[in-house]
Amino acid sequence: MVRFIHTADLHLDQTFKNLPIKDDYLQYALSEATLNSFDNLIQTAINEQVDFFLIAGDIYHGARATLRAQFAFSNGMQRLADADIPVYMIYGNHDFDADADHRLKLPKNVYIFGVEPETKYLSTPAGESVAITGFSYDQQWISEDRSEAYPNRDTLVDYHIGLLHGDNSSTDGQKRYAPFNPSQLASHGYDYWALGHIHKGQVIYENPAMVYPGNIQGASFKEDGAKGALIVNLAKGVPAELEFIETAEWQFQHS
Template structure:
């Protein structure tokens, strides 16, 4: 048996906050979620998989565009032409009431209803597979859904599809079908196909409990490689292999700058980091001062002048392979002069505020603002908030002088 596990396609993601770039680059970014799914379909056909699982959030918003829906239907039709079934569930971004017989999807697409249900198929080699899942009928599902999943069926294989998040200590924070790995394992399934978290990760090896992440990172906090999992049977077990296919990779590059003339040196160094054949890169540049940087240089960095210079040079390329969208001026924050007691209080306060558990608690209060809440628990975001707080304290002390 061989199948593809994907989730969180977020077709038609708006990529907010990106502006003032050449049209060809913006079109590449805007089309990236579409391109990623198209590549998944290409690989499903090439690998001759038995079926494809899509675990929630096909679209970026519940009111998605006609273009996104038409594209998804056409890709499913391509799979239909190769007799590849698709099993999908809707998540918290594309939640909807699932009605039987009311669909524009091809006949090879099997949609899970709003209550937990099991669908069964027989493969060409006569093996039987049970797939259990459900679709979100509303944005939040605070109740435990796993309790409604049946124990392993008598079929050869049993797969669970769950768009949800690990349960937190505070139930008020659990809005997305909360679960624990332990209760998943109690069902004795052969594979758990998860969705909702945008970073690919394996929560358990045997049986595999897997988040594939989103196939295309949508902003700087979704950096690194993105793709899907190709799952194959190996005797009595299933093994999952991650496949990177994202057309755009978000990454951070560190550079040194102590005078304006260094800008050309940095951009040459950046060009060397993008190898031929690699996917397009969206780059955040962290500039570290290595010397006594002038006030003018700092101003040109912070007001965007040097970033514009970089972008103008890259825009001159016939086919740019990367785009710098942000420059961060780093350096040790000049905190106010503190007594030993004040420093102790600051260190303790920073430790209590800028950590993942504190951010999870904050996210619980912001859950209805998904576009904010989903980014705050990223380690890179937490460190950025801590650094900015330190810099603000230093600037305030400077102004008082």
């Protein structure tokens, strides 16, 4: 069995400036909320001693990430490195990697996928082999279905995971965000699809599991309720076991 974190849509430098907040303390608390949720997520990964950590895009809220957000992310990655937890990440439509020179160098435990689908491999402490396939955005909008270029399951590994930041083509009318068809994803034979882009946590396909974990901190009343990430347990021949972990200390709620 492998055990890992699946997160996406961190949006570490979102500002909440569009909210009509007059209370200074509340404004300050919300300005810290996303970074605090990220800190809680990193600590959970360390406490749970997961095998690896997946990020399915939109680490930052914009392509020109703030230094504060970059330092927070880099420090989080270093904490995972100190705990011997590798990180596999892609960039999405918000944090697309058009100019990598302005971003801080990350620790060596972080593996970033390129702009074309590629596969990276790891071996867990228990000796199980895992293949992870994904790609990063290099522009804000991607109209074609990049999942068609994903290879079929590597039969030589114990588990094969797809990492994708995009939207179900049957629900995305504009088809600007790497649209995909769940049936097409399933045809690749992977054991799990770690999705990003949709901020509401949901399972869109059962076997294999195709899952959006949602964002780690709501940014408006449209993103109400608990926010966090997933701990995923994968074992051969059984459905993926999903455990939601709430990391956000602040929630938007309708009265």
